[in-house]
Amino acid sequence: MRLRSLLFAPAVRPDLISKLGRPGADGVVIDCEDATPAHLKADGRANARTLGGELAASGVSVFVRVNGVGTSWFDDDIAHAIPEGARGIVVPMVERPTQLGHLAAALEQAGRRDLDVVAGLETASGVADARSLLSHPVVTAGYFGAEDFIADMGGVRTRSNNEVLHARSEVALAGRLASVPVLDQVVVEFRDAERFTHEAAEARALGYAGKLCIHPGQVALAHAAFTPTPEEAAAARALIAQYEAAERDGSGVIVVEGRMIDGPLVVQARRVVASAGADGAPEAGG
């Protein structure tokens, strides 16, 4: 599942939901949790179901963020908020394997075990148990929520992201161990393109597949950051060709632009080519 971007809109904002498909995000999320006040949860569910269904019918990849497993809203969310044709659900504040067992049972009962499940790790407990949580069979992707995590820790968010490097790294590792893609934290300064792009580069370096987006303008930034540039792809292809020629000549190491290249760098290059190729580049490798 390719998830460079998941674009959120509040379930109580039909105006924003109707525009969710435009920026071309890899997935869109109608948010019945944080963005929907407690006294409007029923309205949010109705919007998610009808407007989400229209989006899905038009070919958009639609997710619904339900309220946390164990909240009083969760069962109704599963029963009433998920539209026909939805691709999946986003589950916030996942902390314990038993919650995921409950979720799997609820989806089973609703006849919706086909849905993708994006598990949010955004508390101390969620991060601490990231490995077992993301490895749960019901989970198909994950995300790290920096704002909620730091709220739970009683810490302070900073531009340096130093205070979340440990948790962000641990969630990326857990995603890899579970073989599910993980998405990186929101940038709440939604007009700050530089910060978004900087964070996206950090996230890609750590192994994240994409970023949560809370504004349509962030989607293109995410796709740019999580897709190799044509120059990167060309350099990677050249490196692979040079390495394969050297290998035929009996050498397992080559020097390219002052760098000693062997197996692991070739693996990295093949990955660049593969993800560039998914966008329709002429010669996809690896």
Next chain:
Amino acid sequence: MRLRSLLFAPAVRPDLISKLGRPGADGVVIDCEDATPAHLKADGRANARTLGGELAASGVSVFVRVNGVGTSWFDDDIAHAIPEGARGIVVPMVERPTQLGHLAAALEQAGRRDLDVVAGLETASGVADARSLLSHPVVTAGYFGAEDFIADMGGVRTRSNNEVLHARSEVALAGRLASVPVLDQVVVEFRDAERFTHEAAEARALGYAGKLCIHPGQVALAHAAFTPTPEEAAAARALIAQYEAAERDGSGVIVVEGRMIDGPLVVQARRVVASAGADGAPEAGG
């Protein structure tokens, strides 16, 4: 328990102990461990008991740092160093749950299970098992000791603190999982206010409640760093008010100064208001 600062003095320095109360630290520590040479442990204990008792009687929150569980001094420290009216003990170099079991039994036997116990995590083993150690029922707070940790690792301390970010983050996480406050590492350059303030901001961002202090001048810096400024508190109150008004109007998301605000940022704001309020600000929220 509010612990923005714990101010240390050697148990063999009556002159410094007598002045421990002046800077208004949240707690003071008479140190029978590192700061007391082996041949003076008995003198240290006597000072801790008598001078500590006087401080406690004058309303100061007094702790004694005992020698590590398992050292030849530990039993005598528990029996003879803890003054009447002490608030707690600080236990260095905690590495194994069995040590905490031994400690709990020793306190029980001495009739002192009322004492707070601040557990020092400052070795590779202590950091590696931080989660189980801080969750032990005898523990009421913790600290991370960077100098001892790096000495044990065979590493080198630097101003960047990069070499301890992993351990510092892990101890903060363990504290949150155990619901006990944790205090951050000492700054041995005791006249370097800039370094102290920078480290304190890092520590607050990570979720630490305060810092260990080894000089009276560090106490005010710690309190400044771990208490929201009036401006921070005012901004947090305004954000909460704006959010609550928006919520009544049916929206779960607002925009404040270019930032998209929803649940987790409101939780962070409430925490700011709460800790500002504890200092007697006029309108405490949260």
Next chain:
Amino acid sequence: MRLRSLLFAPAVRPDLISKLGRPGADGVVIDCEDATPAHLKADGRANARTLGGELAASGVSVFVRVNGVGTSWFDDDIAHAIPEGARGIVVPMVERPTQLGHLAAALEQAGRRDLDVVAGLETASGVADARSLLSHPVVTAGYFGAEDFIADMGGVRTRSNNEVLHARSEVALAGRLASVPVLDQVVVEFRDAERFTHEAAEARALGYAGKLCIHPGQVALAHAAFTPTPEEAAAARALIAQYEAAERDGSGVIVVEGRMIDGPLVVQARRVVASAGADGAPEAGG
């Protein structure tokens, strides 16, 4: 085992192998894995055995990097690649304790349980289980492989090394818990002395004993970085002397150049003196 440097050469490059001893690395590694193409594994083994044997006979500390446990080459590597007089083997891509059990059995059967075993942690799984892997009785040292790790994570390597700080820290911690030395990642930009020296300082701060080297010119840089300078050693000796005098006078804390010095800083100083002394400095302490 002192391992400030391990210098690699491809097993298919007799010209480079013959020069491996010159830079005076603490160990040299004939690489039958990444640097040897699949169709030349047998040639590589023969070179490792004969040329490695000559190096060992001339007093060089020789290691062979075998292919991973479980690959089709591994058994032949153990049987045919290890020269007379070899000091050890380097085992890449270690991920599970069962692989180390298999390795121990293979060494036993070959009558080579005397060999040192340097275990490479360079995948998500290897890093995730670093503590149990490095604690396995067959392992006598470890290394962290950043390029392979990031290739496995699907991430991107950067000069900041932020994307590997978590994994690098975790491997250093695991090494300390297991009481085995660990070596830090390769710098593939082999002419970039500044980057090598910067990374080596980071690694030493984290507790690493040395660095993998892929070019003869990196060995001297590694030794410089992982050996205290005469100035550092002299300052450490002075600090210890001053502290011991103060201790005799009844104080467990001294002030040296604006720093409050007690137990842990003295431990750090003794370690500096000890590692300086190993190079033949006149007055080795600690």
